[in-house]
Amino acid sequence: MKIIILGAGQVGATLAENLANEANDVTVVDSDPGLLQALQDRLDIRTVNGHAAYPDILRDAGAEDADMLIAVTEVDETNMVACTVANTLFHTPTKIARIRSNEYLREGKLFGAEALPIDMSISPEQLVTDYISRLIQYPGALQVVDFADGRVRMVGVKAYYGGPLVGQELREIREHIPGVDTRVAAIYRRGRPIIPEGDTIIEAEDEVFFVAAKKDIPQVIAELRKLDRPVKRVLLAGGGNIGLRLAKALEDHCQVKLIERDPTRARHLSEQLKSCIVLVGDAANEELLTEENIESTDVFCAVTNDDEANILSAMLAKRLGARKVMSLINRLAYVDLVEGGAIDIAISPQQSTVSALLAHVRRGDVVRVHSLRRGAAEAIEAIAHGDENTSRVVGRRLEQVKLPPGTTIGCIVRDEEVIIAHHDTVIQAEDHVILFIVDKKRTRDVERLFQVGLTFI
Amino acid sequence: MLNFANVQRIFGMLISMFSLTLIPPIGVALYYQDGGLLPFIEGLALTFPLGVLTWWTARSASRELRLREGCLIVVLFYVVFSLVGAVPLVITDDGWHTYTDAMFEAVSGVTTTGATVKLGLDSLPKSLLYYRAQLEWIGGMGVIVLAVAILPMLGVGGMQLYRAETPGPMKDSKLTPRITETARALYLVYASMTGLCIVAYWLAGMSLFDAICHAFTTMASGGFANYDASLGHFNSVAIDCIAIVFMIVAASNFSLHFLALHRGTAKIYTNDSEFVAYISFLCVLAVLVSLGLYVSGQYSSVLDAIRYGTFQVVSLATSTGYTTADYSVWAGALPMILIMSSAFCSSAGSTGGGMKVIRVVLLARYGYREILRIVHPSAEISVKVGGRAVSNQVLAAVAGFFAVYVALFLLFWFVLMALGLDPVTAVAAVSATLNNMGPGLGDVATSFAAMDPAVKWVCILAMLLGRLELFTLMAVLTPAFWRR
Numbered sequence: 001m002k003i004i005i006l007g008a009g010q011v012g013a014t015l016a017e018n019l020a021n022e023a024n025d026v027t028v029v030d031s032d033p034g035l036l037q038a039l040q041d042r043l044d045i046r047t048v049n050g051h052a053a054y055p056d057i058l059r060d061a062g063a064e065d066a067d068m069l070i071a072v073t074e075v076d077e078t079n080m081v082a083c084t085v086a087n088t089l090f091h092t093p094t095k096i097a098r099i100r101s102n103e104y105l106r107e108g109k110l111f112g113a114e115a116l117p118i119d120m121s122i123s124p125e126q127l128v129t130d131y132i133s134r135l136i137q138y139p140g141a142l143q144v145v146d147f148a149d150g151r152v153r154m155v156g157v158k159a160y161y162g163g164p165l166v167g168q169e170l171r172e173i174r175e176h177i178p179g180v181d182t183r184v185a186a187i188y189r190r191g192r193p194i195i196p197e198g199d200t201i202i203e204a205e206d207e208v209f210f211v212a213a214k215k216d217i218p219q220v221i222a223e224l225r226k227l228d229r230p231v232k233r234v235l236l237a238g239g240g241n242i243g244l245r246l247a248k249a250l251e252d253h254c255q256v257k258l259i260e261r262d263p264t265r266a267r268h269l270s271e272q273l274k275s276c277i278v279l280v281g282d283a284a285n286e287e288l289l290t291e292e293n294i295e296s297t298d299v300f301c302a303v304t305n306d307d308e309a310n311i312l313s314a315m316l317a318k319r320l321g322a323r324k325v326m327s328l329i330n331r332l333a334y335v336d337l338v339e340g341g342a343i344d345i346a347i348s349p350q351q352s353t354v355s356a357l358l359a360h361v362r363r364g365d366v367v368r369v370h371s372l373r374r375g376a377a378e379a380i381e382a383i384a385h386g387d388e389n390t391s392r393v394v395g396r397r398l399e400q401v402k403l404p405p406g407t408t409i410g411c412i413v414r415d416e417e418v419i420i421a422h423h424d425t426v427i428q429a430e431d432h433v434i435l436f437i438v439d440k441k442r443t444r445d446v447e448r449l450f451q452v453g454l455t456f457i
Numbered sequence: 458m459l460n461f462a463n464v465q466r467i468f469g470m471l472i473s474m475f476s477l478t479l480i481p482p483i484g485v486a487l488y489y490q491d492g493g494l495l496p497f498i499e500g501l502a503l504t505f506p507l508g509v510l511t512w513w514t515a516r517s518a519s520r521e522l523r524l525r526e527g528c529l530i531v532v533l534f535y536v537v538f539s540l541v542g543a544v545p546l547v548i549t550d551d552g553w554h555t556y557t558d559a560m561f562e563a564v565s566g567v568t569t570t571g572a573t574v575k576l577g578l579d580s581l582p583k584s585l586l587y588y589r590a591q592l593e594w595i596g597g598m599g600v601i602v603l604a605v606a607i608l609p610m611l612g613v614g615g616m617q618l619y620r621a622e623t624p625g626p627m628k629d630s631k632l633t634p635r636i637t638e639t640a641r642a643l644y645l646v647y648a649s650m651t652g653l654c655i656v657a658y659w660l661a662g663m664s665l666f667d668a669i670c671h672a673f674t675t676m677a678s679g680g681f682a683n684y685d686a687s688l689g690h691f692n693s694v695a696i697d698c699i700a701i702v703f704m705i706v707a708a709s710n711f712s713l714h715f716l717a718l719h720r721g722t723a724k725i726y727t728n729d730s731e732f733v734a735y736i737s738f739l740c741v742l743a744v745l746v747s748l749g750l751y752v753s754g755q756y757s758s759v760l761d762a763i764r765y766g767t768f769q770v771v772s773l774a775t776s777t778g779y780t781t782a783d784y785s786v787w788a789g790a791l792p793m794i795l796i797m798s799s800a801f802c803s804s805a806g807s808t809g810g811g812m813k814v815i816r817v818v819l820l821a822r823y824g825y826r827e828i829l830r831i832v833h834p835s836a837e838i839s840v841k842v843g844g845r846a847v848s849n850q851v852l853a854a855v856a857g858f859f860a861v862y863v864a865l866f867l868l869f870w871f872v873l874m875a876l877g878l879d880p881v882t883a884v885a886a887v888s889a890t891l892n893n894m895g896p897g898l899g900d901v902a903t904s905f906a907a908m909d910p911a912v913k914w915v916c917i918l919a920m921l922l923g924r925l926e927l928f929t930l931m932a933v934l935t936p937a938f939w940r941r
Contacts, residue, residue, distance in 0.1 A: 002634070025634035033848065041524070044616055046634040062634070 001025070001361060002066045004092075006052035006082050007073035008035040010330050011098065011124065014350040015070065015357060018375070020045050022444070024361065027061045030073075053082040055089055063090040070357060071097040076104060080116050087117035094360060096120045098353070100241065120360065127352040128303075129245040132326065135345060136250065136299055139228035139324070140221050142207065142345060145355075145370040147381045147434050148413040153214055154185065154379050154434070156372065159206045160225040171198040173223065181420040182212040182220045185410040185436035188373070193438040195408060209372070209379075211410035211434060213418045228323075231298040235259070235322070237283030237313050238304030239269045242328065246303065251276040257292055259283045283313040286320065295321030302327045307334055315342045335374055351375060362447055367432070378437045379410075384427050386452040393433070393449060399423040404445035406438035462518035464526050464533075469512025471534050471604055472541065476504035478595060479545065479588075486584035493582035496545035504541045525938065527617030531601055532933045535921055538600055539564040542592055549585060557910045564917045566592030567600070568924035569808060571680025571778040571895030574906045574913065578685050583666060586683045590670035596924070597677025597808040598647045598711070599623070606640035615640070621929045624805055624813060632715050646714045647808075651676045654703045661695040675703045678808040680778030680895040685903070688772075689781040697764060697781060701771045708775035708802070708809035709735060730843050731804050731815040738802050738814065742774055743767040746791055753788035769795055774802035776810040778895025785902040792898050796885050799894040800862075810893030810923050812862055819847060819855045861927055866891060869919050876912050886912070890919035 001024045005012050008030035016039060020026045026045040029052045030036050036047040050057035052073050063069070069086045071079035079097040086092040099105055099121045111118050134144040134153075143156035159166050164176055170184055187194045188207040194200065202208060202224070212220050234250055236243050239260030247269075250256050256276040260266040263280050270278040281288045283302060294300065300317035302310035307329050314327040315338075326345045329335050339346040351371050358369040359380075368381040388395035392402070398409055398421055412419045413432040419425060427433060433450075437443055479501040486494040522530070539560060547559035558574045565572045566589055578586065595603060601622040605615040616636045632639045651672050658668035667683055674681045684690035688700055706714070709732055717725040726732050747766030756762040765782045772779045773795045785792050801817040803809025822840045829838055839846040866887055873883035878900065885897030886905075900907060905916065922930050932938050 025638070027634050044634075044636050046631040 001068060002062065003027070003068045003070065003361070004029065004058070004061050004063060004066045004086075006030075006069070006071040006079065007098075008032065008039055008047075009072065009074060011072045011350050011353050012070075013039055014332075014354050015072065016045055017043060018354055018358065019361060022361075027066075029057060029061050051078075053078050053085055055085055058082070058086060058090065063092060066090070066092050068092070068094040068360065069096070071095070072353075073098075076101050080104075080118065083118045084116060094119050096122065096357060096360060098122050098124060100125060122353060122356050124349050124353045125241040125245060127356060128242050128328065128347060128349045129249060131352050132242075132246055132301060132303075132347060133249045135326065135347075136231050136234065136254070136301075138217060138221060139231055139298070140225055143209075143372060145372070145379060147211075147368055147379075148418075148432050150214060151416070152211060152411055152413060152418050152434060153217055154209060154211045154370070154410065154436070155217055155221065156207055156209045157221055157224050159202050159204055159208055161204045162226040163202075163204075163222075163224040165223040166202050166204050166225075168202065169198065170196055170200050170202065173220075176223055177219050180212070180216045180219050182210050182216060183408075183410050183420050183422075184208055184210045185379070185408045186377070186438055193377070193406065195406060195438070209436060211420070211436075229298070233257075233293075233297050233299075235289075235292065235294065235297045235300045235317070237300070237302040237310070237317075238328075239265055239278070240303065240305060242303045244269060244272060246301070247273055247276045259288070284309065284316055286316065289317060289320050297322045298324065300325045304328070307331050311338055311343065318342065318344075332374060348374065362443070365450065366447065372436075376440060378440050378443055379434065380437065380443070380446065381413075381432055381434050382446070382450040384429060384431050384433055384450060387429060390452045391429075391450075393427050394429050394431075396427060397423065398425050398427070401427070401449070403435075403449070404437075404442040406442055407446060408436050410434045410436055460518065460523075460526060462515045463522065464530055465515040466512055466518045467522065467530055468533065468537075469508050469510070469515065470608060471508070471530070471600075472511060472537065473505055473508030474604060474607065475538055475595075475600065476501055476508055476541070478591065479504070481591060482545070482584045482588040485587045486582070489583045491582035491584055493549060493584035496548040497584065497588070499548055500541070500545040503544060522617045524617045524620070528621045528929050528932055528938075531618055531621040532921075532925065532930050534600065535567060535925065539567050539917075539921075542567060545588060546585070549582070551581065555910070557913050558906075561905065561913045561917055562589070563592065564920050565895070566679070566681065567596040568893050568920040569593050569596045569677045569679040569776075569810065570890060570893040570920045570923075571674065572889055572897075572901075572916070572920075573681065573895075573904050574908075576685060576904055576906050578683060587666070587670055589681045590673040590679075590683075593677040593679030593681055594651070594673035597679060597707070598644060602640045602643060605636055606644050622925065624807070624810075624926050632712055642715050643711050646711055646718065647676065650703070650706060650714070654699070657699045657703070658696065661699055662693060663691065663696065671700075672703070675700055675777065675779075676707045676808065678704065678707045678775055678777045678803065678810065678893070680772070680776075682779060687781065688768075688779040692781075694764065697768050700779060701768060704771050704775045704777045704779075705736075705739065707777070708804060708807045710804040710806040711808075712806050713804075728843065731818060734818050735802065735804050735814040738798075739771060739774060742794070742798055742802070743770045746770050746794065749789065749791050750787065753791075755787055770798065773894060773896075774798040776803055776892050776894040778889070780896055780903075783902070785898045796888045796894075796898060799888060799892040812859070812892075815842070816855050816858060818842065819852060820859055823852055823856065858927065861931070862891075865919075865922065865927065869915065872915055873912060876909060876915070878908075878912065886916060887919060890916040891923040893920060893923045 003024050003026050005016050005028045008028050016026050016028050020043045029048045031051055033049050040047050048061040063086055069092045071082045073079055076099050083095040083097050095118050097118045110116050141155045141157055145154050184196045186209045187196050234254045234256045236258045239258055247256050247258050258276055259279045266278050266280045294317055300322040302314045304310055310327040314325040318325045324344045327343050329346045335346040335348050355369055355371040359366055365383040366380050370379045384393045386394055409421045411421050411434050479497045483497045543559035543563035546553045546562055547556050553559040561574050599622045601618045605619050619636055632642050654672035654675055655668045658672055659665055670683050713725050747763045750756050750766045751762040768781050769784045776799045784795055800811045803811050805813045805815045826838045826840055869887040870883050873886055882899035882901055886901045889895055889897040
């Protein structure tokens with residue numbers, strides 16, 4: 001696929017890396033030659049230096065025969081104009097833009113064929129906010145991702161001693177919780193993936209990924225670890241866009257405090273928020289944290305735009321007794337460094353943005369992609385089309401489907417119904433199939449599996 | 458630190474792949490039954506297993522290439538490809554009797570220099586003549602570019618290799634997003650132009666065999682001919698004209714050809730300041746030399762003066778090196794102008810050699826900026842090419858290149874004089890080899906056959922340095938390159 005990425009910032013660069021490694025023809029446009037040079041040295045891509053929305057620059061980048069335009073520059077307006085230019089002059093089929101400002105997003109009418117020709121707008125702040133609120137909703141979860149409009153969720157949990165299922169074989173899960181159907185999609189033991197079978201024994205410290213209907217998730221988590229108490233007290237560090245959105249999302253059912261360094265911004269925040277307490281000060285100030293009872297805080301979440309500040313303040317909060325600390329980290333190298341050790345959960349904003357975009361690049365009818373475990377694994381939701389003769393999946397029992405190695409089917413969503421996968425489940429046309437892929441390199445094979453072949457017999 | 462297993466793996470792949478280029482000459486030998494079969498079969502039997510073995514013992518090493526490893530592979534490969542390419546030349550009975558001679562001929566081929574140490578080409582087996590031409594053709598667009606086009610498994614590593622080989626100051630301009638596609642596009646243009654050239658030569662009266670060989674060496678800006686009298690052997694106006702056109706095509710940037718074909722417009726050429734400068738250089742030189750020839754009485758007819766003047770100018774300035782007249786006896790400054798023109802009359806991204814037009818253009822504008830600065834001390838002046846400002850980094854690199862080029866030129870000149878050459882022969886020999894042009898003046902006007910082995914080895918080094926645009930090879934020779 002020929003893809004043009006506008007903007008070589010963090011999202012643009014991560015995206016370029018993901019897409020180029022999947023053998024797409026990627027061209028990156030940015031006005032900063034330094035950023036482009038760094039990318040060019042590392043990846044097999046073409047770069048064009050210039051203003052991303054100018055027709056000439058887009059033409060140079062090969063917009064005339066591009067299949068997709070992804071506008072992720074810093075500036076919302078540039079992204080929107082670039083999509084319009086690409087649509088009007090080059091008839092680019094798919095146009096995706098990152099739009100941060102709520103002022104635009106609020107107006108649904110803006111985005112459409114007659115107005116701004118943008119097929120999909122992504123707002124990284126919103127994605128991250130949703131992601132963090134889901135994590136707070138399920139204490140104990142490391143990663144929570146939605147499928148089928150939130151009807152099904154895949155959750156990653158670290159198993160601990162004390163969980164009733166720890167030390168038991170997987171098949172006993174049904175006797176433990178009779179009314180609940182779930183499927184374990186993958187287990188990571190000391191960083192290595194295991195494809196679970198009925199007789200696999202869950203050990204403490206395993207990272208377990210399971211799929212279940214939304215309502216059943218707390219019960220399954222409770223099987224794997226002593227259920228944490230629900231989150232009541234949240235302390236947020238950083239009152240930027242994400243901090244504000246998070247505070248708004250959480251203030252109704254938790255007691256939320258928000259630390260912001262800049263007094264003017266703090267005043268603005270306090271005007272926007274209802275019950276949340278806005279504190280002016282430095283999130284890495286020990287005295288401020290102690291004064292605000294950090295030791296009885298359930299979740300401390302650092303969401304400033306500075307990786308180092310986030311990491312250090314989260315570490316400090318952990319040391320001072322916060323039950324669980326999370327930190328927003330842009331640099332992937334840092335994520336590996338601190339997650340699981342000094343910090344409980346590292347949240348990588350590019351990862352969620354890239355996940356949201358990847359679904360558009362995939363072949364076959366893939367509606368949702370989630371990058372898991374820092375991009376090494378992937379969970380995808382694909383729609384099965386065709387009939388027994390044209391598709392490799394429809395009309396077959398799961399045990400008959402030839403899945404690539406390291407791939408498991410978690411569940412199937414048929415209309416409104418969630419069917420947890422068992423070996424004798426039969427896939428029907430138009431089913432949404434949710435798969436876990438341990439090695440991202442296999443994604444291509446999975447896509448192929450779901451493509452309808454006309455000549456396939 | 459360099460990962461040698463990785464270097465070895467890719468190196469093995471390259472050797473085995475290029476040993477297969479010995480197959481076409483085998484076909485030629487079989488077809489003409491010219492007795493030249495054995496050297497190629499022996500060469501193939503020697504090099505193919507060698508390459509496979511090299512690759513096999515390191516096949517498990519897989520990691521992306523770094524720029525440094527790319528440099529090393531490119532340099533080593535040019536050396537080894539020449540060493541291996543020389544094998545059939547030295548094995549053959551009526552060929553090159555010493556390994557030095559064979560190596561000189563092979564390096565001269567692979568670097569598209571076209572200087573020869575062989576006299577009596579007319580009586581050589583056809584398979585050998587074809588082999589020489591083929592060496593140049595492969596070296597023309599670049600052995601590494603070919604490898605990148607054919608071996609997709611090089612991946613990002615392919616890009617590092619490509620950058621170490623491609624001539625010109627701005628190496629990051631890709632035609633297509635992926636390097637493999639870019640390399641393929643370049644070769645497609647190269648091969649189709651060669652095809653056109655073959656047909657043109659053939660229609661103009663060459664035998665099909667001569668047409669193929671000469672088209673190969675024309676498009677490569679190489680200059681190997683099948684006859685001692687070079688292209689003058691044919692003594693045909695039509696062939697001269699065809700050669701002029703295709704030499705000009707070969708020494709212009711292939712990206713332009715690709716874009717012009719791709720977008721179907723000739724505007725690409727007129728919009729490119731390097732191309733405009735390149736054509737103007739050639740025109741000015743052609744007019745100057747033809748005028749000189751007529752005024753000095755070398756040719757009594759104006760048409761002859763234009764014909765021989767223009768041909769010699771285009772051939773030498775584009776670093777091809779065919780001759781149709783003995784320009785070394787021409788009057789006044791003409792021989793020296795011709796010899797020196799090869800330094801700055803080929804475009805970046807072409808098959809020609811020398812400093813490249815774009816560098817000359819940049820240097821001239823850079824120099825002009827310094828002059829303007831004296832007039833307007835506080836002015837902020839940017840050097841532009843094609844309406845776009847060139848970064849200071851590129852300018853510094855160009856200035857550095859020029860300095861190193863001049864220094865090396867002088868150094869080689871002194872060394873050759875120390876080895877006993879007279880100053881004119883020595884300066885011509887350096888220009889002929891460092892610019893990958895071929896023929897020189899004085900004792901090396903037609904061939905390097907009479908030179909001392911030491912001179913030949915110095916020239917081999919100069920040819921390799923010239924083809925890899927100095928820095929790639931010099932980097933590998935510095936201690937810093939090998940330090941951890």
